[in-house]
Amino acid sequence: MTIDMSQFYQVFFEEAAEHLAEMESLLLELDVEAADKEMLNAIFRAAHSIKGGAGTFGFTDMAQMTHVLESLLDRLRRQELQLTTAMVDAFLDAGDILKAQLAAHQEGGVFENPRIAEVCNRLERLSMLEAEPGAPVSPPPSDVPRQVESAAAPGGDAPDCRVWRIRIHREQAGLKPDTSLEGLVSALAELGPLEPFTEEEDGDCLGWQLTAPVAHADIMDLLDFVCDAAGVRVESMPASAATDEDPGYGFFEPMGETPGDGVPDTDTDPGYGLFEDAPGAVQALDQEHPGYGLFGGSPGMGQVAEQVAREQDETDQGFGFFDGAPGVVPADSSGPSAANAGPPAGGGGTPTPEGGRQPPARRTPAGDTSIRVSVEKVDQLINLVGELVITHAMLAESISALDPVGHQSVFNGLANLERNSRDLQQSVMSIRMMPISFVFNRFPRVVRDTAASLHKKVNLKLVGEDTELDKGLIERLADPLNHLVRNSIDHGIESPDQRRTAGKSETGEIMLRASHQGGNIVVEVSDDGAGLNRDKLLAKAAEKGIALPDNPSSKEVWQLIFAPGFSTAEKVTDISGRGVGMDVVRRNIEQMNGRVEIDSEPGKGTRIIIRLPLTLAILDGMSVRMADEIFILPLTAIRESVQPRRTQVKTVSGKGRVFQVGGDYLPLVELGRLFSSGGRRFPVEEGIVVIVDTNEGRAALLVDELMAQHQVVIKSLETNYRKVEGVSGATIMGDGRVALILDVDELMRLNRRLGSSMATFEVREQAHD
Amino acid sequence: MTETAKDRAIIGSDESREYLTFTLGDEEYGIDILNVQEIRGYDAVTKIANSPDFIKGVINMRGVIVPIIDMRLKFHLGVAEYNQFTVVIILNISGRVVGMVVDGVSDVIALRAEQIRPAPEFGAILDTAYIDGLATLDDRMVIVVDIEKLMSSGEMGLVDQVQSGSA
Amino acid sequence: MPKTILTVDDSASIRQMVSFTLKGAGYTVTEAMDGQDGLDKARAGRFDLIFTDQNMPRMDGISLIKALRGLPQYKTVPILMLTTESGDAMKSQGRAAGATGWLVKPFDPQKLLEVVRKVIG
Incomplete structure (x- = not known):
């Protein structure tokens, strides 16, 4: 049976993106001085999940990156290492690379960038740092380099691709300053990719980093030709991402196999094996297969044995039994299984999650409680509701002439319609709220x-x-x-x-x-x-x-x-x-x-x-009249309105006319002058001044009349026309006419440009005639 | 297969297109009827400040704000009167809706491509750049206008010419 | 009656992959998104085989296995750990908790089916 893995990619992409976002926000919250263990655990888990998925779905670059990331995180959460800002930086960088890799895979490509290697190396270097004293259970990797400092031939080197750090101290290695090492370098380079690296403090030291599937002894053999082993250090770097493909590799041993300890790494396990620590045949034996294993004598093995026996029967007899036949009693439910079951969980089977394992509440998947809708559909809905509100206003205006006494039901119905359409409008608007x-x-x-x-x-x-x-x-x-x-x-x-x-x-x-x-x-x-x-x-x-x-x-x-x-x-x-x-x-x-x-x-x-x-779709405004045109002034801009007196208006040279309120002189913006269509003038005291807040401070806006307060649906003028200066949009009034919505900030600018000199204005006016 | 393609090409050139004709002053113009959304009367126009006089303002057309241009003012043709007989042709120019006031709508005519002859340089109201050609119908001469080109031109001031500002 | 399998993993993609593969092979599959969810679903139903991830929020795999082994109906049901590690520490931990076996991630669908067939047929 062949399964097309690509069908799961999308879920993986979304999931990995979520994990990456979560990881980043946790990292940013993390207090370097007193890192919260739970947060470290959660970060580790995020990296771990990405690694699992990436490995399963074949995104090996991401699996490798998360593997390196995870190794260091694991040491941190085990408190083998102390968190540093440099680590957080490296984690964030790794997160960025993972995001880029993810994005590349989503588009069917691969993210290739030298930064990947750089960040990997940085993470590896960081996990080699000194461990916290007394903490580690397993030997900290930092001990390892010291153990291998000598040229002692290590045993049991696995032919894995490893990163080796080779350092030669010229003096101690008995090298003359002028000895050429070209031969050595090319010999090393034949083993695998070789990069020089320099030790920060010691200028007398030469260093290379070699990535090759060779044993410690292989390198030492080469070095023996040219220099004294006393001045040579060859260290294995923490398992590089390259070893990730090994199914048996785990994060419990971030250093991987250490040359010299002679014990074969779990990597080299044949993949399966049998333990004989329980009575019985099949179910008693540990079975190790490539990539999976079964514990002999463990609970559940009874069934496995049955299965094996059945298979045996099938093979022998050429026919099979129906699965799940009644009466099949699970074999051997006590005895060895109970013995091996370890400490049982609390009586009665109540789960006791390991202390401190519970991270802060995690979002529950939205699942079937939400649906995805395109923004266009929502906007269409908003537009339609807007139309409904306008239609209502128009209807209300046309029946306002009717006698309320004789048309009670019509008025009541209209009031209901208004309430419902307002509610509908609010509900629909709330869809767009985030x-x-x-x-x-x-x-x-x-x-x-x-x-x-x-x-x-x-x-x-x-x-x-x-x-x-x-x-x-x-x-x-x-x-x-x-x-x-x-x-x-x-x-x-x-x-x-x-x-x-x-x-x-x-x-x-x-x-x-x-x-x-x-x-x-x-x-x-x-x-x-x-x-x-x-x-x-x-x-x-x-x-x-x-x-x-x-x-x-x-x-x-x-x-x-x-x-x-x-x-x-x-x-x-x-x-x-x-x-x-x-x-x-x-x-x-x-x-x-x-x-x-x-x-x-x-x-x-x-x-x-x-x-x-709150929204771009509706606006609370005040309708104002200028000559026979109605404009909408956003309520947010309005401070107060003032019945002007002629004495409040002063002309300041170079600044045009100002309006005095209290001790302040505010620029006077005469809507009639800015938006003049007929050029009609009227005495100031016949109009009304609205004090508005603009970006440039308060201003006095002179209009003919204040009409009423409305909630209006904002329409764009630009859909079919173009931007109009001083106007932010338009709306449709109850009588079906269009009213322009004023933009007080632009009015200020327009005022300065057009109004500072009457002469300019009049010239413009004539040009249109 | 080559034959069918050829056939289609012949039919294509043979096929006539429909034009809406309208009058401006003494001249009769034709525009592709596919650009015409509807024809309506003139009412309740909201003025737009500081715009050229031929842009009469905007109207509400079933919730959509539509600018109205008076072609008579644009081309300085006599008096622009607005009464119950004033006609507005609502155009749809690549998705933008624009109303155009004309003296009157006269007809819908079908013209085949060969009936439209190239326009010589002549003293029409419209710049020849916007004219597709001339067609003769009985004793009338119809000036076929590329209305899309005309309405999108900077001359009409209907669109922001500097698009960067609207981003 | 098809065999029923519970797959417990906090990764939706892994879960889906496991579930899709097993369903395709004729098993009835239930998904759970973490240890606690797995335990709840295990209690509510009866499964012939349980797969569980190790690292999960709320309750990890080891705790889940321990809890399941405390329930009479899951005393002998095969429980396999899906794990990214196959080190001895994991194995002894898993064995102590009562796991039947382990399957190393990443794995491919064929491997999964191979294990399932071996365990429950």
């Missing part, structure tokens, strides 16, 4: 890698990972957040030295926090670093020719970092100096109808606050 952890989860790694490359110490704190928001927003939030976090580490967090001098802990902290605030989601990136430098920012602004008010508020100064091409870094680093500036971050956030605020205190840190709508 916890922000989907984007937060990548940051432990980002922080770790970024901090390491900048030689800074940074802790990441995640708060509110369960906060849900629209899938589309999650995807679009990743890049800006990534930039902000890297930026915080690069420019915010000081070096450990600087922090110590400033009386802070050497380790900085970056916090990512998500929360719901009203109809918004707020994502904060904060650090406890140096904070923004006001003077530096102002100097830079002057240098770049960015205009600022005479006495700019902190907020205005901080906002400078979002100006195009503005960077406060003294030198451009590869971390944040990638040509993508904070202006791009701001633009990205604005495209999601969100806004960015900045708060900073010198010496204490910087906090960047991103406010986003």
Whole structure:
């Protein structure tokens, strides 16, 4: 029977990806100083599972990599070695390689990269480090090299492909400084791949690493020709991945067979054998076959014996019995089996899991409680529900003229329809909601890698990972957040030295926090670093020719970092100096109808606050009228509305008109002027001023009239038309007409461009006539 | 097999296509009917600020926001009046839906490829770049327009010309 | 009546492979995703043969075997360990727990069938 293994590949791919993700997040959580045994166990298990699957399905490169990984992990969880940061780094790198290998297999290819060998070697080197005193049960591998330092001929070398480290001390080996070793090198190279390696401390030492299926003695024989054995060390490296294919190889002996101990490794077991420690024939004997074995006399062997006997009968008689015939009594249920059963588990058969074996709750497979649906289908549903809501609004508007008394049932029905369609809309929207952890989860790694490359110490704190928001927003939030976090580490967090001098802990902290605030989601990136430098920012602004008010508020100064091409870094680093500036971050956030605020205190840190709508599909807004057009102003932008007086409006040269509220002068944005179609002017006091929050601070938006509050379905103008400045989208009102949704940040920019000089504006107007 | 291919080629050239004709000023234009989604009246257009005057604004067409272009304004043809007789041709140009206000819709005609002759340089309202050719039908001359090309052109300002910004 | 086999492994792909192979050979197969799940399913049903992985969350293979041997109905049922190691430590541990035998991972479907046929036919 031939079985096509490829049918299981997909499951393996998904499973391996999950294990890799789990491994990475555990590694990042791991406290190097006090590694949690359970976490190490869980990491080990993840690597182990990948190895098992990879081996079974023939992805040998992954099996080899996980084997090396697993060997070191095993020594760690057995507390034979002390966890170090270097190990965590190596594990993470190995995880990256496994991911790449997995990705390559998914596309039917193979990931080939010199990094694979490098990481393997690194892991192997790390597992050779000194063991913790007193811990090991089996002899720690670190002892082995010492044992073989002498040239004593080892016995029982298996012809496995091994990695050998050959070191020659020129002086001790009786070599003259000018002795050529070319002959030796080429002789060694004939055995297998040979790589020179250098000992860190000892310049007098020559070293090579040889991967070859040779015995210790073979190498020594070669060396004997040229040098004195006293100056030679030949060590076997921990079993390299190459030995993984050996079915009998296990992680209990990460060093593999040690040359010199003379005991054949389990690798060389013929694969099966028979023990005679119990009465009876077949069931009493240990059977070892290639790749599997049966314990003689163990429980269950009675059945095996029966089976063998039956087979015997079948062969002899040429016919068989039906399986499972009633009355077949399992043979020999007491006696030897009980004797061999070892300590029985607690009476009554209650399982007692080994202490400390239980990892924190593992996700239960979703199985049949969830289904996969394409995002398009969900979006189609959302659109249809949006239409339903609009249809309802239109219906409501057309019957509003009816007399409620005579049409009670119609009004009641309509009220029900409204409630149901709102509920439906919310349920449908919730399908698209995902916890922000989907984007937060990548940051432990980002922080770790970024901090390491900048030689800074940074802790990441995640708060509110369960906060849900629209899938589309999650995807679009990743890049800006990534930039902000890297930026915080690069420019915010000081070096450990600087922090110590400033009386802070050497380790900085970056916090990512998500929360719901009203109809918004707020994502904060904060650090406890140096904070923004006001003077530096102002100097830079002057240098770049960015205009600022005479006495700019902190907020205005901080906002400078979002100006195009503005960077406060003294030198451009590869971390944040990638040509993508904070202006791009701001633009990205604005495209999601969100806004960015900045708060900073010198010496204490910087906090960047991103406010986003919960979803891209609906919006809470206020309808405002300008002439005979209706616009929607997002509720999130509105602070208050003010009945303006003529005296509140002032003209500041070069800045256009401003509006005075309390002691503040806010830029006056006259919607009628920006969006003028007829150029009609009316006295200020006939309109109403809405104080709005923009990226550039507060502003006063002058409209004709405030109408009503609505929840509107956002429609894109770009589907059939194009981007319109000052407008983020459109919606359909109750009367079926289209209303444009205002974008206050763009209005500010438009205002500055069009409104700073009336003359320009009028010229433009004439051009259209 | 070669024969069938040849046959098909002959049929192909013989086969006529349908065109919707409309009037703009004194001229009659024809567009491929496959680009026409529907014909409707003109109502409830929401103006779009700071856009060229021939872009009248957007309408709601069963939940879809559709821009409306007045070809009469675009090509400076007399007075653009909007009343119950004003006709909007809703076009579907490679998935984008656009409404086009014209003076009037006259006919659906079938034209064979050989009936459409190359257009000489002439003083039509439309740039010859957007004209496929001329067809004569009885005593009428129909200007066959490549409406896809025209509507996607920068001149109409219907699409963002710099696409990078929308990513 | 076909023989029933329980396969306990936290790796879904291995589980599926085992299950597919054995089902193809006419056995009835039940899958369990870890030791605890395996024990629960073993208690709820009766199996002629049990395969268990060693390294699993919640309950490992050795603990599962010990627990199963404590149940009257599984005193003599063959239990095979699926393991990536075939060292003596594993063997003595397995034997002590009451395992009937072991099968080294990675294995191919043919090998699996060979073992199953040997054990239960």
